[in-house]
Amino acid sequence: MASIGIFDSGVGGFTILKAVHAKVPGSSIAYVADQANIPYAAKSADWLIKRSQVITDYLIQNGCSTIVIACNTATVSAIGSLRARYPHLQFVGVEPAIKPAALHVTSGKILILATQHTLQSRRLKALCQRHAGQKSVIFQDMPEWVTMAEKGDINSGKVQAAIAASLLPFKDKNVQAVVLACTHYPFFKPVIRRVFPQAVIFDPSLPVANQVKKLHQDDGSNHPQIILATTGNVVGFKAAAANLLPFHAKIQSIVV
Template identity: 40%
Template structure:
């Protein structure tokens, strides 16, 4: 699940690594962005979505959203102790290891950057590097609207990237699952020797490990991926071919 369509970037990594698994995806787009919601509100949404996944017979759940992970993953693990649950966190550790200049930039939502979990990541893995954080209001909303290349989006993204480059960042963390869809634009804006890091592939590997430990890996073949949204399903049908692939299996998720 994700607060919107950003988690499709993680879903792609999961399908790439685990092609035999049948995938269910809930875009809680009727409540996006999560970064402006209270932790209690987000926990209520995640409980609702988790119950839905259980009713669908899901054997594991991925919170493909940094804000949802911060607010709700501990609560869900307490409620579903036998259910493999995988959350997201910004790639601070690999970025700190990759930087040559000692300066790392983070593009993320305000909610992620203000969280105690993000602060703990910095304390644990980035004590020897300088981390420049850049909140990016508006980017999620543009991607949710299917905008990956407009002049307005370019101007917005450039305004967030330039301070990181000016500060000497040679490594940039994409701290929101929506942002990997902006990689082509970012590649035009940053020098070729600046590393751009996200955590989608690491999440897929963690899911694979947890399923293998429990003997839950599918032998295939996978069913067609199924999608639900708490917003207008037609919006998701329009955006899916841009971010994933065309699918007729888009249904309304009860708000």
């Protein structure tokens, strides 16, 4: 049985999983990749709420008391309803790092990379108005990055060239901060650093892991289990996990 549950539309949440496991290494973790329904960015808010409830029920059945929504899109749509529906659970969502980015930037620009769903959300607009109202902000969706991350082949020359090419239009825009508001995007931080060597990259993984550690007492197990489950193609999921994760885990296919 796991004590921490993490879910995402796919493998993007692996960036969160790695950070959480490093912070609470003695806790068992159940991870759900809802790959049968990727991309979440194409779904309605109502659908995301209902789907998040279904996955939360699955994680509860597997012993989880702390749930991490490792997806910006699902967080902005569903975290409020999940907290209201399951008051006995602790939920940690992913929030774009607008405030620290705005504090860092002086005369340059903030580049926010997110899915279209997140970019259009009231939550992101409110964060920008509250913390970056006087800053120059560029908003950009990178849907092809999700597709490339899902394949797990993030280090190939072809993929890295494609990532760099998609960032070139912003290279001369005096970008001082890059906010990664999709959990798939941190896989490409090395390329982002090469394109914007002067910018600070704000990755949500560590803040989320710190919050989990604050809320969840480490189980202290000498033999914690990490179980990865997908609602999609388990063969492709295994290959992606082998490429993207630095540790071994039990992998299974589920229907929820």
